[in-house]
Amino acid sequence: MNKRLLNIAKQLKPELIHTYLNKDFSIELNNNQPFVIDFSSHYTGFLSLDLDFEGSPVDAPILLKIKFCEHKDELKENSEEYHGWISKSWIQEELIHLDTLPTLLKLKRRYAFRYVKIELIASSNKYKVILKGAHVDAVSSNSVKVNYVGNNSLEKNIDKVALLTLHECMQYEFEDGPKRDRRLWLGDLRLQALTNYYTYKNYDLVRRCLYLFAGVADKDGRVPACVFTSPKVVGDDTFMFDYSLLYVSTLNDYYKHTNDLKTVIDLLPTATRQIELAQNSFTNDIVNDSDVLGWCFLDWNLRLNKQCGAQGVYLLALKGLIELYEAIGKDTKQLIEDQKRKLEASKDFYDETLGIYVSGKDRQISLASNVWMILGNDFPKEKNQQIINNLKSLSPEEIVTPYMYHYYIEALIKSGLLEDARLTMNEYWGAMVNDGADTFYELFNPKNKDESPYGGKAVLSYCHAWSCTPSYLLRKYFIGDHKND
Numbered sequence: 001m002n003k004r005l006l007n008i009a010k011q012l013k014p015e016l017i018h019t020y021l022n023k024d025f026s027i028e029l030n031n032n033q034p035f036v037i038d039f040s041s042h043y044t045g046f047l048s049l050d051l052d053f054e055g056s057p058v059d060a061p062i063l064l065k066i067k068f069c070e071h072k073d074e075l076k077e078n079s080e081e082y083h084g085w086i087s088k089s090w091i092q093e094e095l096i097h098l099d100t101l102p103t104l105l106k107l108k109r110r111y112a113f114r115y116v117k118i119e120l121i122a123s124s125n126k127y128k129v130i131l132k133g134a135h136v137d138a139v140s141s142n143s144v145k146v147n148y149v150g151n152n153s154l155e156k157n158i159d160k161v162a163l164l165t166l167h168e169c170m171q172y173e174f175e176d177g178p179k180r181d182r183r184l185w186l187g188d189l190r191l192q193a194l195t196n197y198y199t200y201k202n203y204d205l206v207r208r209c210l211y212l213f214a215g216v217a218d219k220d221g222r223v224p225a226c227v228f229t230s231p232k233v234v235g236d237d238t239f240m241f242d243y244s245l246l247y248v249s250t251l252n253d254y255y256k257h258t259n260d261l262k263t264v265i266d267l268l269p270t271a272t273r274q275i276e277l278a279q280n281s282f283t284n285d286i287v288n289d290s291d292v293l294g295w296c297f298l299d300w301n302l303r304l305n306k307q308c309g310a311q312g313v314y315l316l317a318l319k320g321l322i323e324l325y326e327a328i329g330k331d332t333k334q335l336i337e338d339q340k341r342k343l344e345a346s347k348d349f350y351d352e353t354l355g356i357y358v359s360g361k362d363r364q365i366s367l368a369s370n371v372w373m374i375l376g377n378d379f380p381k382e383k384n385q386q387i388i389n390n391l392k393s394l395s396p397e398e399i400v401t402p403y404m405y406h407y408y409i410e411a412l413i414k415s416g417l418l419e420d421a422r423l424t425m426n427e428y429w430g431a432m433v434n435d436g437a438d439t440f441y442e443l444f445n446p447k448n449k450d451e452s453p454y455g456g457k458a459v460l461s462y463c464h465a466w467s468c469t470p471s472y473l474l475r476k477y478f479i480g481d482h483k484n485d
């Protein structure tokens with residue numbers, strides 16, 4: 001824990017902006033006949049219910065079940081049936097006793113929702129329970145409004161949903177998702193920050209997050225995969241090879257968009273340390289493979305071999321560090337030598353016959369490996385195009401997260417395949433729009449709508465910030481004067 005760095009992060013803690021929303025009703029709640037309130041859009045905040053009664057005095061308590069859903073599909077989920085490996089407690093459900101009516105029931109916990117399902121589980125039949133109103137106190141640290149962009153209504157809709165996704169995840173930090181995990185993760189931060197530079201432009205929030213990660217680095221200086229900030233700031237004891245390295249890229253992106261050299265100089269030791277520590281994971285300049293879940297993230301496809309992709313992430317981070325050193329006039333000799341060695345060693349992943357990169361001892365073919373090799377290396381566009389083309393006939397391991405899809409699109413753009421990139425974005429994110437998304441999801445596999453790495457869909461987050469990047473891609477590459485800057 002570095003108190004000085006955490007103190008800077010503390011000074012950058014934003015105020016939350018409140019938006020209030022009221023709905024009036026006069027609805028009788030009937031036993032075991034759920035009533036669903038549809039707030040017409042996604043909100044992150046606090047709910048109050050105005051409840052009254054009619055008939056005889058309230059002679060028995062009422063028992064209510066309240067369920068919050070970000071997506072209409074969650075309304076159908078039965079939480080009893082979830083037995084996955086991450087906690088059931090993420091399911092947004094409350095069981096509440098009320099002893100007296102009328103009452104204004106104020107729920108203490110912050111929820112993320114569009115729909116609220118209210119079920120009267122038990123009451124006496126001497127009185128009727130009347131729902132008179134529902135009030136939402138919605139919170140976000142963003143108050144900036146941005147005009148939607150796009151060449152057609154689909155793109156504008158994608159932008160709208162992406163912007164709302166980012167807005168909802170902007171709280172005291174950039175959260176990954178306001179339903180789950182409600183915390184700052186590094187991989188998510190990088191994509192949120194990039195989108196933020198082209199939309200809400202809250203540079204201080206990015207700066208705060210960079211300081212938080214630097215402040216909680218462990219005793220060796222390794223940046224954890226995520227940070228908790230409540231009740232006090234503490235780094236998680238989960239470390240991921242790629243996430244620690246993406247700290248460097250996130251700092252480099254921040255510098256490019258702000259020119260804030262002072263912050264770069266302050267945080268450069270943390271960035272440098274990630275590259276130094278990563279050396280322990282190499283043998284002969286090739287990343288050591290592992291089958292421990294989460295040693296390196298890349299994507300939630302559980303079959304994915306991460307070795308080759310990890311090498312690509314390292315190369316991208318190293319490029320970022322070299323750029324940062326150049327920006328402040330620091331000697332890059334050692335870094336460039338390391339880069340040469342690692343680039344040379346990367347050739348080992350190349351399969352001459354197939355014309356693509358393969359990963360792990362079983363030489364797995366995946367999009368992720370090739371995407372990260374394209375991003376980490378600087379091959380001629382023609383070579384990139386060949387790789388992408390060759391992959392098409394090989395049924396590679398798929399991508400299941402918008403996070404990895406983002407990098408796939410970046411790789412298509414880097415290969416000069418701008419139209420392909422745009423089409424892929426419109427198809428993938430457009431399918432979520434057509435699925436009724438108000439905000440984009442943590443995970444989406446168009447070929448398997450039941451996909452979940454957690455052993456069940458009930459805990460999935462349907463507002464997940466790493467999926468907000470169409471708002472970045474549209475503005476940076478696809479429209480306007482930013483093209484290819």
Ligand code: RAM
Pocket residue numbers: 176177180181185186187188297442466
């Ligand atoms: C999940 C979170 C988060 C992601 C990690 C790797 O728990 O959804 O967004 O960064 O996994």
